[in-house]
Amino acid sequence: MTSLLIRALIFDFDGLILETEEPIYRSWKEVYEAHGVQLPFELWVKTVGSSNQAFHPQLHLEERLGGPLPQDVIDRRVARRVELVLAEPLRPGVVDLAKAARAAAMKVGIASSSSRDWVKNHLERLGIVDLFDCLRCRDDVEHVKPEPDLYLASLDCLGVAATEAVAIEDSPNGVIAAKRAGLRCVAVANRITAGLDLSQADLRLTSLADVTLPQLIEKLGRPR
Ligand SMILES: [Mg+2]
Known part of the structure; x- marks a missing residue:
C-alpha cells in the first residue's frame, strides 16, 4: 500500500464547509x-x-x-x-477533519471563488476562522475556478507542493481547478451538485463525517 505524505488540506467553502x-x-x-x-x-x-x-x-x-x-x-x-x-448548519465532518489535520501538524487552507468578505464573515460567525492558516479568495487571483489559480495561490501561501496537498470540493468547477493545479481531490457532493460530473475527483465521499483523517489519506493512496 502506498503511504502518502500529505502536509496540507485545502477546503472549498461554498457548498463544502457551508451549504450555501x-x-x-x-x-x-x-x-x-x-x-x-x-x-x-x-x-x-x-x-x-x-x-x-x-x-x-x-x-x-x-x-x-x-x-x-x-x-x-x-x-x-x-x-x-x-x-x-x-439557517444552514456547518456541513458534517468538516470541523473534525480540519482539527485533526491541525493536530497532525498539517496546514489547513481555504480556496474559494467567492469574495474574501463573504468567506471570512461566515467563518467568523461560525467561530471557525482560526482553524485555517490561509484563505485564498477571488480577490487574490486573476481567474476563479475552474482555473487553477486559487489552488496555486493556496499552495504558495501554505508552503507545500501540489503533491503534498489534498483539495476537498463539492463542484465540478472546483474539482477541475484542483486537478489542474496538480492536487489530489476529494469530492463531497451536496443537494445541488449530487447529479453533476465529479468523475475527475480521486475519491468521492457522501459525507466527510464518514472518514477519519488517516482513513481519508489511506483511501487516497489506494490505486484507483
Ligand atoms: Mg463549492
Whole structure:
C-alpha cells in the first residue's frame, strides 16, 4: 500500500464547509418563478464553484423580461439568500477533519471563488476562522475556478507542493481547478451538485463525517 505524505488540506467553502449553493439557487429560483420564468439548471450549474461570469442570473432574467428588475426585488432576493444561508448548519465532518489535520501538524487552507468578505464573515460567525492558516479568495487571483489559480495561490501561501496537498470540493468547477493545479481531490457532493460530473475527483465521499483523517489519506493512496 502506498503511504502518502500529505502536509496540507485545502477546503472549498461554498457548498463544502457551508451549504450555501442550494440557498443561493433557491433565492433566484423564487424570483424567476414570481416572474413566470424558468431558471435553467444547466445554466445555473456553470456558476457553482465559479462566479457569475459563467452565468449571470439577474442579467439572464432581465433579458427574458426585456427590462431591469426593480431594486426592491433585487434587495428582497439578497435578504432571502441571507435568511436561507443563516439557517444552514456547518456541513458534517468538516470541523473534525480540519482539527485533526491541525493536530497532525498539517496546514489547513481555504480556496474559494467567492469574495474574501463573504468567506471570512461566515467563518467568523461560525467561530471557525482560526482553524485555517490561509484563505485564498477571488480577490487574490486573476481567474476563479475552474482555473487553477486559487489552488496555486493556496499552495504558495501554505508552503507545500501540489503533491503534498489534498483539495476537498463539492463542484465540478472546483474539482477541475484542483486537478489542474496538480492536487489530489476529494469530492463531497451536496443537494445541488449530487447529479453533476465529479468523475475527475480521486475519491468521492457522501459525507466527510464518514472518514477519519488517516482513513481519508489511506483511501487516497489506494490505486484507483
Ligand atoms: Mg463549492
